[in-house]
Amino acid sequence: ETGVTQSPTHLIKTRGQQVTLRCSSQSGHNTVSWYQQALGQGPQFIFQYYREEENGRGNFPPRFSGLQFPNYSSELNVNALELDDSALYLCASSPGTSGISDTQYFGPGTRLTVL
Amino acid sequence: AQKITQTQPGMFVQEKEAVTLDCTYDTSDPSYGLFWYKQPSSGEMIFLIYQGSYDQQNATEGRYSLNFQKARKSANLVISASQLGDSAMYFCAMREPLSSGYSTLTFGKGTMLLVSP
Numbered sequence: 001e002t003g004v005t006q007s008p009t010h011l012i013k014t015r016g017q018q019v020t021l022r023c024s025s026q027s028g029h030n031t032v033s034w035y036q037q038a039l040g041q042g043p044q045f046i047f048q049y050y051r052e053e054e055n056g057r058g059n060f061p062p063r064f065s066g067l068q069f070p071n072y073s074s075e076l077n078v079n080a081l082e083l084d085d086s087a088l089y090l091c092a093s094s095p096g097t098s099g100i101s102d103t104q105y106f107g108p109g110t111r112l113t114v115l
Numbered sequence: 116a117q118k119i120t121q122t123q124p125g126m127f128v129q130e131k132e133a134v135t136l137d138c139t140y141d142t143s144d145p146s147y148g149l150f151w152y153k154q155p156s157s158g159e160m161i162f163l164i165y166q167g168s169y170d171q172q173n174a175t176e177g178r179y180s181l182n183f184q185k186a187r188k189s190a191n192l193v194i195s196a197s198q199l200g201d202s203a204m205y206f207c208a209m210r211e212p213l214s215s216g217y218s219t220l221t222f223g224k225g226t227m228l229l230v231s232p
Binding site for chain 2: 040045056090092102103109111
């Protein structure tokens with residue numbers, strides 16, 4: 001158990017809709033990162049927040065956005081869903097400021113299916 | 116160019132045997148971190164072991180050890196005395212500092228390990 005939780009576990013949406021995924025980090029973990037994992041691939045970095053501010057972003061369009069709250073919870077929002085957005089979305093928290101030795105602890109993921 | 120390369124899509128091993136999962140990486144930065152994660156069919160990524168680029172000794176965590184060969188840019192995971200519960204997807208990942216000052220993980224495509232009785 002990593003102490004990182006995500007909700008919902010599974011979600012089915014249709015193309016064009018919007019979705020919000022939620023994550024609760026370990027207490028004291030100031031950094032949260034979100035990843036997209038397509039079937040048969042490794043996770044791809046979406047973005048990262050440190051103390052409620054985005055401090056890094058991967059190669060994802062602006063319709064992917066996020067928020068981090070003071071109570072160690074965070075959200076990933078995706079607008080105008082596309083079929084290719086179907087994936088496992090993983091949230092990871094870490095205690096530090098994302099230094100090279102900072103270990104990320106992952107939640108169980110949310111499996112999003114876009115029809 | 117791929118940052119992390121895992122050339123073995125799948126590996127088979129018998130229970131109680133040792134197995135090595137390969138990982139090579141590409142970076143020009145002298146400071147980086149290498150991680151291995153296990154992902155069972157349930158989906159959760161489980162942290163196994165970490166090796167820093169400046170660490171003199173190979174990392175070990177219980178049955179897991181990391182065979183770190185810096186000159187070859189390889190960081191192979193060795194699992195000793197395999198157990199049925201080791202059957203899972205295994206990912207190698209690297210953290211390297213970026214110009215913006217933060218860093219994040221870059222993952223390989225993974226290796227599926229199947230342990231048979």
